[in-house]
Amino acid sequence: MKRILSISLLMLVLTAASAALALQASEAPQSRPIPEGSAFPNLKLSGNLSAEQAAYLGLAASDKNPRLSKIKAPFVLLEVFSMYCPHCQREAPAVNELYSLIERRGLAGAIKLAGLGAGNSLAEVEIFRAKYGLLFPLFCDPELTAHQAVGSVGTPYFYLLAKDKKTGAFTVKLSRLGRMDSPEQFLDELAAAAGLPKAGAQ
Numbered sequence: 001m002k003r004i005l006s007i008s009l010l011m012l013v014l015t016a017a018s019a020a021l022a023l024q025a026s027e028a029p030q031s032r033p034i035p036e037g038s039a040f041p042n043l044k045l046s047g048n049l050s051a052e053q054a055a056y057l058g059l060a061a062s063d064k065n066p067r068l069s070k071i072k073a074p075f076v077l078l079e080v081f082s083m084y085c086p087h088c089q090r091e092a093p094a095v096n097e098l099y100s101l102i103e104r105r106g107l108a109g110a111i112k113l114a115g116l117g118a119g120n121s122l123a124e125v126e127i128f129r130a131k132y133g134l135l136f137p138l139f140c141d142p143e144l145t146a147h148q149a150v151g152s153v154g155t156p157y158f159y160l161l162a163k164d165k166k167t168g169a170f171t172v173k174l175s176r177l178g179r180m181d182s183p184e185q186f187l188d189e190l191a192a193a194a195g196l197p198k199a200g201a202q
Contacts, residue, residue, distance in 0.1 A: 025178040026085045027154040033175050034151050040161050040170040041149040043068045045114075047139040048122055057112055057137055068161075069168040073112040075194050076170065080150060080157040082118050083128035088156045091179045092132035095156075098183040099136045105187065110196055111160075114139065118147040118155060153177065160193055 034040060045066050054061040058072025068076070079095060081088040099113050115138040117125040125140045141147050150159065160174035174193040180186035191197070 024087050024090075025154045025156060026082070026087055027177070028152050030152045031154055031177075032151045033153050033157070033177070034159070034172050036172050036175050038172050040068070040159065040172055041146075042169065043116075043146045043149060045116075045139045045146075046122070046141070047137065048126065049137050053137040057114065068170060069163075071112060071114070071163075073110070074163055075111045075173070075190075075196075076161045076163070077111055077113045077190060078150075078159045078161060079113070079115045080118055080147065080153055080155055080159070081115055081128075082155045083120050083124050085155040087179055089132075091156050092128075092134060094180055094183050095136075096132065096134055098180070098187060101183050101187050107187075107191070107196060111190065111194065113137075116141055116146055116150075119144050160190055162194065 045068060046064070049057075049059070049061070051061045054063075057070075059066050059070055063070070081091075083089075095113070095115075102108055102111050102113065113136040115134070115136065117128065117138060117140050119142065120128070120140050121142040122140045125138045128134070129138050139146075144152075147153075150157075154177050156177075156179060158174070158176045158180075159172055161170035162173045163170050174190065
């Protein structure tokens with residue numbers, strides 16, 4: 001009986017590992033993603049943004065711990081990452097390309113991109129930013145407070161958030177674990193979820 005239980009447990013572990021590999025993501029056992037259509041928490045954002053990055057999000061450069069609701073954009077694509085996640089490391093150039101592609105397609109006024117370093121300190125986030133030359137704003141979450149609030153998801157995880165013009169609150173338009181197939185395809189998926197035209201693609 002013990003042997004059967006051991007084999008069953010091993011099969012479950014292997015199945016979970018295979019699923020994570022297929023998704024190209026580091027999964028989290030306690031993951032509870034926020035469903036599409038649901039309200040998203042008004043996270044406190046901690047980081048070390050340049051004046052240019054703060055302006056990109058419409059934040060005051062003097063505000064070192066702004067709330068998510070302060071970001072001035074109809075849509076925000078939030079990537080939950082970890083500098084220690086191998087999939088996030090491999091995904092970094094693609095996310096950087098996605099940021100540039102949003103600019104080139106004339107969608108920068110509609111979709112803003114930001115990253116949340118789950119379990120990463122400010123220093124670790126800065127190391128990750130420098131190593132991969134990331135252009136978009138990154139925020140740290142050393143105590144995993146924000147990570148828990150967004151469902152303790154695996155990494156990389158992408159939430160496309162839509163802002164209510166009246167309240168400033170965000171709701172989830174797209175919720176997705178794992179690396180993108182390509183920046184171009186993912187941007188088309190984001191535009192479709194946000195109801196934005198694909199026109200303007202270069």
